[in-house]
Amino acid sequence: MREPLLEIDNLSVTFRRRRSVTRAVDGVSYSVAPGEIVGVVGESGSGKSVTVLALMGLLPDRGVEVTGQVRYNGRDLLSLGDSEMAKLRGREIAMVFQDPISSLNPVVPIGVQVSEVLLAHTKTTRKAAMAESVDLLRRCGIPDPDRRLKEYPHQLSGGMRQRALIAMALACKPKLLICDEPTTALDVTIQAQVLELLKELVTDSGTAMIMITHDLGVVAGLCDQVNVMYSGRIVEAAPRGELFAHPRHRYTHGLLASIPRLDLPRGDPLHPIPGTPRDTVAWAKACAFAPRCMHATDDCVRPDLPLQPLPDSPPDHPVRCVHPAEA
Amino acid sequence: MVEPVETPPVASEPDRDDLLVVENLQVHFPIKRGLVFDRTVGHVKAVDGVSLRVRRGSTYGLVGESGCGKSTFGRAVLRLEEPTGGTVMLDGESVTGLKGEALRQARRRMQMVFQDPLASLDPRQSVQSLMIEPLRVHQPAPNDQLVARAAEMLELVGMPRAALAKYPHEFSGGQRQRIGIARAMILNPELVIADEPVSALDVSVQAQVINLLEKLQREFGLTYIVIAHDLAVVRHISDVVGVMYLGQMVEEAGSDDLYAQPLHPYTIALMSAIPIPDPEVEDRRERILLRGDLPSPANPPSGCRFHTRCPYRQPTRCDTDEPHLREIEGHPGRRVSCHWAEQIASGEVQPMDSLVVEAVAAD
Structure with a gap:
């Protein structure tokens, strides 16, 4: 096991509005080592994106409370000042967002946007940065990069835009790449191309990667380690082979039973999870999934259930569930 | 009621x-x-x-x-x-x-x-x-x-x-x-x-x-x-x-x-691109990547519309003759719009190597 590059330790994020207090992330811990892809799966509102926004320092200061520790190369990211964080962001830690059209500046040509990253973080000239941008775009699979450099985001297709965004993220050879639903807006054949590109990157350059997605299929093909989040907490974590072979938490189990699979015979009805992700109770009172869980009993109202390995599961497979599924 | x-x-x-x-x-x-x-x-x-x-x-x-x-x-x-x-x-x-x-x-x-x-x-x-x-x-x-x-x-x-x-x-x-x-x-x-x-x-x-x-x-x-x-x-x-x-x-x-058995090259590529939530299946699967993006529907390619991205593209017919949906012998109830559907079904026509991503688990 390699030394982790990033360690998230007991991270919590609370949003305070006038009267309402929302705990979006509640004591989340996971780590990423160089060359490793860690997946974070969850539905909307599970806190998977807020976790990484918090560690990148991208949440607003007002009304947001972030506690816990995020150690990156021995430094606590949460205690860094804005200017120090700005130096790290883009150079050592880069992020790819879901929607490339809103992440790119619509009135600046692609080439300028890519070379901007290089100019901001490295000692280079405008001309050299442009030349490197061509190279980056080419490596990210954009055909005819010399011409594309001069084009504006709206002139590129969705897949191209996402590649341009990945090129920007890779410009300074980051040690950690955080991808937040990078392929959700793309068609499957383009998704396959982009995922292949990301996989190559990690194997070739030993980048550490956090992959946030709602698509269990993407996780199954790409990630080494998987964290399943529900309502702000990790409910189950395991290496991908173990997780898909023996899902133990009732939520993970239910999720896998509710999606139609292309490779299995048809005819069996799907087994949906009742309710919606909004039907939760606070973790402080009970298991947040209990209102939707078919196996819930009075015991599930016990607060503060720890995330720990079950007696019959391997030590690297902790689960937060009172009535776990059979191994 | x-x-x-x-x-x-x-x-x-x-x-x-x-x-x-x-x-x-x-x-x-x-x-x-x-x-x-x-x-x-x-x-x-x-x-x-x-x-x-x-x-x-x-x-x-x-x-x-x-x-x-x-x-x-x-x-x-x-x-x-x-x-x-x-x-x-x-x-x-x-x-x-x-x-x-x-x-x-x-x-x-x-x-x-x-x-x-x-x-x-x-x-x-x-x-x-x-x-x-x-x-x-x-x-x-x-x-x-x-x-x-x-x-x-x-x-x-x-x-x-x-x-x-x-x-x-x-x-x-x-x-x-x-x-x-x-x-x-x-x-x-x-x-x-x-x-x-x-x-x-x-x-x-x-x-x-x-x-x-x-x-x-x-x-x-x-x-x-x-x-x-x-x-x-x-x-x-x-x-x-x-x-x-x-x-x-x-x-x-x-x-x-x-x-x-998908028979049209596009269906084959589409199927292989869809992630399946099972690591074992994912590792054993061969993936066929498509090149490039969808061409403009205002100016579709000549011949077969898919030929610009097709991994099975052949030197003849594909870029000149437009294929039509036709029934394929031995596959009742199926219509395919590809000149080479029979050859692809029999394995005679293979996809270009550069576009095939090998399975991770080799055995």
Whole structure:
């Protein structure tokens, strides 16, 4: 096991509005080592994106409370000042967002946007940065990069835009790449191309990667380690082979039973999870999934259930569930 | 109560089994230029000659990537988009030539479920008002009867009666989609076209809506066309699946056969690109990557429209002759639009090595 590059330790994020207090992330811990892809799966509102926004320092200061520790190369990211964080962001830690059209500046040509990253973080000239941008775009699979450099985001297709965004993220050879639903807006054949590109990157350059997605299929093909989040907490974590072979938490189990699979015979009805992700109770009172869980009993109202390995599961497979599924 | 759809007499001619027959449907949008006079400088051929038949009580799935024309096709069948060519026959009657009252009557029999219920339900109308609006137009009756009918319909889709007094924004995505479905079904239609009915929903909620659609189909003998980009979802609910690329149908097959052996290169690539939530399957799978992006439907490639991205492209015919949907020997019930379908099926024609991503687990 390699030394982790990033360690998230007991991270919590609370949003305070006038009267309402929302705990979006509640004591989340996971780590990423160089060359490793860690997946974070969850539905909307599970806190998977807020976790990484918090560690990148991208949440607003007002009304947001972030506690816990995020150690990156021995430094606590949460205690860094804005200017120090700005130096790290883009150079050592880069992020790819879901929607490339809103992440790119619509009135600046692609080439300028890519070379901007290089100019901001490295000692280079405008001309050299442009030349490197061509190279980056080419490596990210954009055909005819010399011409594309001069084009504006709206002139590129969705897949191209996402590649341009990945090129920007890779410009300074980051040690950690955080991808937040990078392929959700793309068609499957383009998704396959982009995922292949990301996989190559990690194997070739030993980048550490956090992959946030709602698509269990993407996780199954790409990630080494998987964290399943529900309502702000990790409910189950395991290496991908173990997780898909023996899902133990009732939520993970239910999720896998509710999606139609292309490779299995048809005819069996799907087994949906009742309710919606909004039907939760606070973790402080009970298991947040209990209102939707078919196996819930009075015991599930016990607060503060720890995330720990079950007696019959391997030590690297902790689960937060009172009535776990059979191994 | 909603009455079940009449089943045709047993000894009827075979055509009676087809509720919907679409022949060579075309939707071409003009591209206009010019400041004072609009000149038409070309056409976006969103749907370019699609033919299909949907059997009564069955589900036809239409898949393809964004821009392939699948949604435009669905809208054109309902005349929400005016077709520029071809015919649509519902139960033996042409829908394409209808006007005025006759069109209004036909619309009652064909309804649509939209992708984003928040966008398709008027935010300023209560659920009650939304639900009885179609009844007012098509089956006027005293208000209390309409409300009772709306409540009944809501119950059928698993929503409480109390929902009638609420507004769309008060519901979650899954509940809104249930309301959208209830609204489409309240007129007791025969054909329901669902355009991406689950893609805006959370993963755990998608299965609820899929099961609901299946339940309603069983109860009322509905005929569905389900349009979606998610092939796994489409295959699950459909009896027959059609795959579209750039405005044309490239392959049509029974949904079990389609996965067992896709014959068109595009279907093969599409299937191999869909991630499967099982690491063992993922590691054993070979992936065929497609080059580049979708060409512009305003200026489709010559010959076979897929030849610019096709991993099985051959030096002859592909870029010059346009293939047509044809039946393939040894594969009953299947239509493929590829010159080399037989050779691909037999393994004689192989994909280019550079586009194949080998399986991770070699054994």
